[in-house]
Amino acid sequence: MAELDEVLRVDELRTYFYTQEGTVRAVDGASFAVKRGQVLGIVGESGCGKSVAAQSILRIVPPPGRIVGGQIIYHRQVAADGASNLSEMLNLTEMHPRGQEMRSIRGSEISMVFQEPMTSLDPVYTVGDQIMEAITLHQNVDRREARKRAIEMLEQVGMPRPGEIVDNYPHQLSGGMRQRVMIAIALSCHPSLLIADEPTTALDVTTEAQILDLMRNLQKQTGTAIVYITHNLGVIAEMCDDVAVMYLGKVVEQADVDSIFYDPKHPYTQALLRSIPRIGQARKRLEPIKGIVPDPYAIPQGCPFWPRCIHAMPGLCDHDQPEYVPIAPGHSVRCHLFRQEAM
Amino acid sequence: MAISQPVGSTDLLLEVKDLKKHFPIRRGFLRRTVGYVKAVDGVSLRIRRGETFGLVGESGCGKTTTGRCILRLIEPTSGEVILHDPEKGPVHVEALDKDQMRDLRRDLQIVFQDPYSSLNPRLTVQQIVGEPLVVNKIARGKELQDRVAELLAAVGLRSEVMDRYPHAFSGGQRQRIGLARALALNPKFIVADEPVSALDVSVQAQVLNLMEDLQDKFGLTYLFVAHDLSVIEHISKHVAVMYVGKLVESAPTDELFRNPRHPYTEALMSAVPKPDPRAQSARILLTGEVANPAKPPPGCYFHPRCRYAIDRCKVEAPALAEIAPEHLVACWRAAELDLRGIG
Numbered sequence: 031m032a033e034l035d036e037v038l039r040v041d042e043l044r045t046y047f048y049t050q051e052g053t054v055r056a057v058d059g060a061s062f063a064v065k066r067g068q069v070l071g072i073v074g075e076s077g078c079g080k081s082v083a084a085q086s087i088l089r090i091v092p093p094p095g096r097i098v099g100g101q102i103i104y105h106r107q108v109a110a111d112g113a114s115n116l117s118e119m120l121n122l123t124e125m126h127p128r129g130q131e132m133r134s135i136r137g138s139e140i141s142m143v144f145q146e147p148m149t150s151l152d153p154v155y156t157v158g159d160q161i162m163e164a165i166t167l168h169q170n171v172d173r174r175e176a177r178k179r180a181i182e183m184l185e186q187v188g189m190p191r192p193g194e195i196v197d198n199y200p201h202q203l204s205g206g207m208r209q210r211v212m213i214a215i216a217l218s219c220h221p222s223l224l225i226a227d228e229p230t231t232a233l234d235v236t237t238e239a240q241i242l243d244l245m246r247n248l249q250k251q252t253g254t255a256i257v258y259i260t261h262n263l264g265v266i267a268e269m270c271d272d273v274a275v276m277y278l279g280k281v282v283e284q285a286d287v288d289s290i291f292y293d294p295k296h297p298y299t300q301a302l303l304r305s306i307p308r309i310g311q312a313r314k315r316l317e318p319i320k321g322i323v324p325d326p327y328a329i330p331q332g333c334p335f336w337p338r339c340i341h342a343m344p345g346l347c348d349h350d351q352p353e354y355v356p357i358a359p360g361h362s363v364r365c366h367l368f369r370q371e372a373m
Numbered sequence: 374m375a376i377s378q379p380v381g382s383t384d385l386l387l388e389v390k391d392l393k394k395h396f397p398i399r400r401g402f403l404r405r406t407v408g409y410v411k412a413v414d415g416v417s418l419r420i421r422r423g424e425t426f427g428l429v430g431e432s433g434c435g436k437t438t439t440g441r442c443i444l445r446l447i448e449p450t451s452g453e454v455i456l457h458d459p460e461k462g463p464v465h466v467e468a469l470d471k472d473q474m475r476d477l478r479r480d481l482q483i484v485f486q487d488p489y490s491s492l493n494p495r496l497t498v499q500q501i502v503g504e505p506l507v508v509n510k511i512a513r514g515k516e517l518q519d520r521v522a523e524l525l526a527a528v529g530l531r532s533e534v535m536d537r538y539p540h541a542f543s544g545g546q547r548q549r550i551g552l553a554r555a556l557a558l559n560p561k562f563i564v565a566d567e568p569v570s571a572l573d574v575s576v577q578a579q580v581l582n583l584m585e586d587l588q589d590k591f592g593l594t595y596l597f598v599a600h601d602l603s604v605i606e607h608i609s610k611h612v613a614v615m616y617v618g619k620l621v622e623s624a625p626t627d628e629l630f631r632n633p634r635h636p637y638t639e640a641l642m643s644a645v646p647k648p649d650p651r652a653q654s655a656r657i658l659l660t661g662e663v664a665n666p667a668k669p670p671p672g673c674y675f676h677p678r679c680r681y682a683i684d685r686c687k688v689e690a691p692a693l694a695e696i697a698p699e700h701l702v703a704c705w706r707a708a709e710l711d712l713r714g715i716g
Binding site: 075076204206234235236237238239240242243261262263264265266267268287288291292301302303305306307308309310313315316317318319322323 | 432543545546573574575576577579581582585600602604606607630640643644645646647648649650651653656659663715
């Protein structure tokens, strides 16, 4: 059973926002799986629902958003003594967002790093206070021990002079340093799963390279699985084992990273890869995707991508929603070109 | 060829000589000047008619300030900006008075990064695009309307959108409106300040293609300011790399990317995540952070992060010198180093 080594499975998740202007189906049938100790990249353009999917996993969807369907299954590792690898299945969608159960998972077993390191750190507490808060909340240690661990964490994320930085406030640090602090907080309780939502988007390329390098090294050391959310295909190619491509609330394709880049099946994945300028390649005219991402209040009927798709089949794609079907081990596609009976 | 051909005065459009912008740092009750942020510190550029000149660097390097000083949207501290007009001869932009500058603004335009804040939300598309024509008393009434429709058609928008307000448009469409406004007075030169960095990847390609088409059609010259090396490589004929207010390297695009001669350029190129999982190579990781332009280190500003730095780099700042035809570099060790390019 392949499912045994999964740490998270999201199945037909639907998270809607009920606003005065209408219902925004931010996530509308997203399915993906994260293997233990691996990195799953979620890639998509703004408004595709990738961040809301992450918030749904952590059960921190802001109102008026609500999970209205689907399941989020977290496989908690109970015993890992070599011989037996027992895990307990927990359905996060059934938990109360502010309940004891969810709170013990959030920040401890599943933790997160966000895009804006300035807004996600509290400006009135020192860096050390904020790392210690995470440690004392989830682990039974006193302040002195927590402080010791906080300094260790800062060292682990490559912070120079950790003994000094621990007493600094966030404004005294640069963007890259703040993101290192966020990673230190996120990893302080040795989570099984880390959700990183565009953690390097606000950083410069040379700083981004440092943070990517750090995350990759820590991931190898600790074996933490990561859901890495980004719009940057370069970062995906570099960081991820598996990739889920999202478009308008749906995962349209999931596969291993090599298949996504060398054998993409969904027309959107193919078009996205063709549209980006690539460094070091002969300069030729770019091939943009026609049209624009539709308004979230007016998502087209049928396959949401059909108005922009070069393979759209009239009468079918603009009418019926395609099923999400497996086409090879570990490779699934949501497109009428790949139908169940064609298998 | 030992000496490169000087750029002939006929094909040279814009020349920038030793441009400086030093922002004073004021402190205390008397607002005494205690120092300067040398945002732009001696930048020289030669931009040919009809070409795209790329200016690349990380945030805070002074690339945006350079673009704005050229247009005198920010008054430069010192330096020369010379516009070569085949009829009027060379015009010293920095020495013009207010009225003369107003006339010259027809030739020099700008497209901004953020398509959300650079369009007045209270004006219709017709008012936004037509404003330069009204202000300069070029067209009114029916003529104005026809001209706006013509401009909108040039950027790929239908004339029916004329009465709508900016909020009704997506980011890519707003950037098209910004381009139409910049084109209204038939400019010769456009500073494009990160025009695609706020756009989604699938829309970036549309806008880049449009900018290339407009350049061909109207014989435009662009100064394309960006931080994204793959976009810069795609669109530019010639590229200059900035670091803490100074140019460190400048060369024709292919030459720069295949044969970088400055360690910073090498590191910058190596830091870009490549959208290809099979082409992941060892990366040059820079240590530390970008120098503070208010308190730059002595010698070469890059030396604290440079893995090739020698003692001389710590005390003496290298000047920009020609190392190959049209290839300028500011590094003491440029001749002896064998640096890694792309491809």
